[in-house]
Amino acid sequence: MIGPVTDEKLDQVVRALKRRDFEAVWVPDRQRAREIILERIGPADRVGVGGSMTIRELRVLDTLRDQGHTVYDHWIPDAPKEEILKIRKLQMQSDVFLSGVNALVTDGRIVNIDGIGNRVASMIFGPGRVILVAGVNKVVETLDAAFYRIKNVATPPNARRLSIPTPCAKTGRCMDCSSPRRICRAVTILEWRPMLTPTLVIVVNESLGF
Numbered sequence: 001m002i003g004p005v006t007d008e009k010l011d012q013v014v015r016a017l018k019r020r021d022f023e024a025v026w027v028p029d030r031q032r033a034r035e036i037i038l039e040r041i042g043p044a045d046r047v048g049v050g051g052s053m054t055i056r057e058l059r060v061l062d063t064l065r066d067q068g069h070t071v072y073d074h075w076i077p078d079a080p081k082e083e084i085l086k087i088r089k090l091q092m093q094s095d096v097f098l099s100g101v102n103a104l105v106t107d108g109r110i111v112n113i114d115g116i117g118n119r120v121a122s123m124i125f126g127p128g129r130v131i132l133v134a135g136v137n138k139v140v141e142t143l144d145a146a147f148y149r150i151k152n153v154a155t156p157p158n159a160r161r162l163s164i165p166t167p168c169a170k171t172g173r174c175m176d177c178s179s180p181r182r183i184c185r186a187v188t189i190l191e192w193r194p195m196l197t198p199t200l201v202i203v204v205n206e207s208l209g210f
């Protein structure tokens with residue numbers, strides 16, 4: 001949805017998430033989302049972060065580092081492959097894992113797409129707690145719209161950001177490619193909160209991420 005949307009629509013999404021056993025809240029802007037995240041992270045928590053533009057747009061990671069937190073963030077320019085792999089695995093053992101989402105259906109289902117899988121895996125099992133942030137641009141009315149979104153709205157700019165020459169990076173549309181560099185390989189639907197993973201979803205009434 002192109003935000004901002006009505007309070008009633010956001011109430012509907014939050015109610016749907018709660019029905020699916022998520023903790024959920026909506027906030028008017030990124031500043032309030034940032035405050036909630038920082039309030040929810042304890043002094044000794046190690047924080048993992050997936051490949052998420054949304055979380056970076058909230059500008060929480062530098063604050064957490066300044067507060068002395070260990071932050072498992074694999075977006076390190078020119079880091080050796082082995083180091084990046086190690087950080088991806090450590091994300092799965094973090095106390096709190098932060099991520100955006102690729103699509104949030106108004107009925108509360110959360111849809112994500114991943115190439116390697118550390119981000120979607122960490123949303124499901126491993127970290128002590130998960131905080132997901134969904135800008136209103138991620139909210140869609142149907143599961144079909146979520147699938148359309150993850151392939152045609154989320155993935156092309158991600159491929160461009162990573163300088164990966166997939167067909168969608170050139171055309172802006174999914175071609176269901178057979179590229180060896182294909183970045184969409186695992187699609188997950190969180191139908192309900194994963195049983196052993198306390199998960200807070202923060203819906204933000206402004207656009208964030210892809």
Ligand code: SF4
Nearest residue numbers: 168174175176177184
């Ligand atoms: S299948 Fe290929 S073309 Fe389609 S979104 Fe994924 S990487 Fe892009």
